[in-house]
Amino acid sequence: MKEEERTHINQSVFERIALKVTHATGSTPAFLTAVAVVFIWLITGPIFNYSNTWQLVINTGTTIVTFLMVFLIQKSQNKDAIAIQLKLNELVAAHKLASNRLVSVEEMTEEELKTLQKYYSKLASLSSKEENLQVSHSIEEAEELHNNKKESELKIKNEKE
Secondary structure, three states: OOHHHHHHHHHHHHHHHHHHHHHHHOOHHHHHHHHHHHHHHHHOOOOOOOOHHHHHHHHHHHHHHHHHHHHHHHHHHHHHHHHHHHHHHHHHHHOOOOOHHHOOHHHOOHHHHHHHHHHHHHHHHHHHOOOOOOOOOOHHHHHHHHHHHHHHHHHHHHHHO
């Protein structure tokens, strides 16, 4: 078996296990089991005279579970983020009036994202002045429409004077 195939099989097995564990640990029975473990630990306190070993058991157990869950949750969130981004990319790419600059937005630097955010804040500001929510589809269109309206208003105002 080639190294690539072995890697793919290992990743596939890990993905299936990670998905099952993530779903299982996010369930009501998993939460109730965790509550039961803590409750049993509390009840056994007097039996073990609240010893250091008794405390160490819960501390070690929760630390190990937390450590492992951090990685599983992160893997799950990474996969979900990619899936959501792909769905959004498909929507942007499929809409003929949408700005294609957003298709690879997740690859932009933080500075580029802030610049883009300023543009969209401006678009929001311009669109809030519109009566019809579907007037503009891009920043450029919104600016052009806004400028045209201003010019029309000035012409009307000048004609009245």
